[in-house]
Amino acid sequence: MADHAILAGKRVLLVVAGGIAAYKSLDLIRRLRERGAAVRAVLTEAGARFVTPLSVQALTEDTVYQDLWSLTDESEMGHIRLSREADLLVVAPATANLLARMAAGMADDLAATVLLATDKPVLVAPAMNVRMWQHAATRANMALLESRGVRRIGPNEGVMACNEYGPGRMAEPMEIVDAIAAIFAEDAHRPLAGRRAIVTSGPTHEPIDPVRYIANRSSGKQGHAIAAALAKLGAAVTLVSGPTRLPDPPGCSVAHIETAREMLAACEAALPADIAVCAAAVADWRVDTESDRKLKKDGGGPPALALTENPDILATLSRPGKRRPALVVGFAAETGDVLAYATAKRTRKGCDWIVANDVSPGTGTFGGSDNTVHLIRADGVESWPTMPKDAVAARLAEAVAGYFAGK
Structure with a gap:
């Protein structure tokens, strides 16, 4: 009782x-x-x-x-x-x-x-x-x-x-x-009361023509769970979500977007913030010139698609300056050498933490309910056991609260 x-x-x-x-x-x-x-x-x-x-x-x-x-x-x-x-x-x-x-x-x-x-x-x-x-x-x-x-x-x-x-x-x-x-x-128990957080979640859809797009295999379950967990601890959360089939998590302000450029703009509009968690699976590339009509098969072979890089949202939010969140957390979805690639990514992007996971076929991470992650910080690596994504989110939110408690 x-x-x-x-x-x-x-x-x-x-x-x-x-x-x-x-x-x-x-x-x-x-x-x-x-x-x-x-x-x-x-x-x-x-x-x-x-x-x-x-x-x-x-x-x-x-x-x-x-x-x-x-x-x-x-x-x-x-x-x-x-x-x-x-x-x-x-x-x-x-x-x-x-x-x-x-x-x-x-x-x-x-x-x-x-x-x-x-x-x-x-x-x-x-x-x-x-x-x-x-x-x-x-x-x-x-x-x-x-x-x-x-x-x-x-x-x-x-x-x-x-x-x-x-x-x-x-x-x-x-x-x-x-x-x-x-x-x-x-x-x-609201240790993040008074803190503002930005969380990105889901995939981005980069249009090729009016009916086709480039995307990543992300359900948004992990990002949405993190947004809800941070809100539960008292943070004022802005969730920037790509296209998913998930309901908006309670207690969060939600910006629904389609493309990486829209996601970056929504994140910048949500600044200033104390916390940024970039959990979205952002498409790295988009077509250089989107067709305004459906591309047709005409017997001449597939069309040549010239690709250009999308903006790097994690690196942009990690950039030093007055508007940089005090804690920036990135995600690294890898299919091999998870720790090595994720550790290098933390240094390259300039973020504070990286949450790394293995999304190889057979792991069930993309679209599944469970996740196995490693939390990489400047002072070392924590390897967490496989657990439901809600539990991963709750543990990460408590880690974020612990970070600010020490400030």
């Missing part, structure tokens, strides 16, 4: 939606207040059919907010203030209807409005019929919300009020309390 001392003095805005599980929210309020948290509640119209505003007010010892159009409330406590004066927003129970409205960005009642207006973390505790929870629409809505950074606890499996069995029961109050405490504990 989480250390609940971290809840003392925290401000929780609890949104109670309409569902039989709303009765558990009363116990949740009591449990949070026992641990020193202040709880303010928003009750939906449907929620008020299951628990009374008087019951919620008695337990929170605060005003219960229900009506978006209440002139008194809006003059004393606007919905923007209501959403942002909390440290955390908790939706319990989170019905299928409210999850759908959150995913769509609707603001048609007070609950949806405060959830749309907040800049604070959000935790949802879904509660609904098992078939509603398993419906493709609900699962898509939940996946979309989680991709935006919304956290989830439950639902649990069991017998429901409708006498069906399966996942759909709201998590128990103490489970939600533990999840809330874990969020506060996680958010307390």
Whole structure:
């Protein structure tokens, strides 16, 4: 069980939606207040059919907010203030209807409005019929919300009020309390707060003609994971991403680009920064002259493509000067003599660290979920075991935090 001392003095805005599980929210309020948290509640119209505003007010010892159009409330406590004066927003129970409205960005009642207006973390505790929870629409809505950074606890499996069995029961109050405490504990570890970071990710596409391009085999999984890991530690992250099939990581500002020249321009626009991590697989070359029409086979053999070098983004960001990030990290994707080539690259590019990995056919690194890397610094090499790319990102982010802790 989480250390609940971290809840003392925290401000929780609890949104109670309409569902039989709303009765558990009363116990949740009591449990949070026992641990020193202040709880303010928003009750939906449907929620008020299951628990009374008087019951919620008695337990929170605060005003219960229900009506978006209440002139008194809006003059004393606007919905923007209501959403942002909390440290955390908790939706319990989170019905299928409210999850759908959150995913769509609707603001048609007070609950949806405060959830749309907040800049604070959000935790949802879904509660609904098992078939509603398993419906493709609900699962898509939940996946979309989680991709935006919304956290989830439950639902649990069991017998429901409708006498069906399966996942759909709201998590128990103490489970939600533990999840809330874990969020506060996680958010307390933000050693990169106040730091700005640039992360490049994915491939670049260098057009040959309107339908063909030169590219590298990169999924962007590692770069996106690094951006998310740095943001989790408190950094303000700008992710400059080439074409990928990945959702934007939560907590990051994202610039979507196609070519190496666009990637460099986006990186320079994001300066000044404290940290730059160049994880993208940038195409080294592009065609000297892009055709504005599709090149055709005419029986005369393949066209001659004159290539020219793309700008060197890592070397440019590593160049000494006032706008150089304090820590520049490059990546070296090699197919042989990994350490030798990567070590030489660190010196040649002028960056501080190089993360080297083997991308030979058969390793599964490109497009895969795991990575085996070596962190090369001026004072030596750390060889890390094979681990999921998210774990590599978390370890690298902690190493970056350690670098600045020593400054």
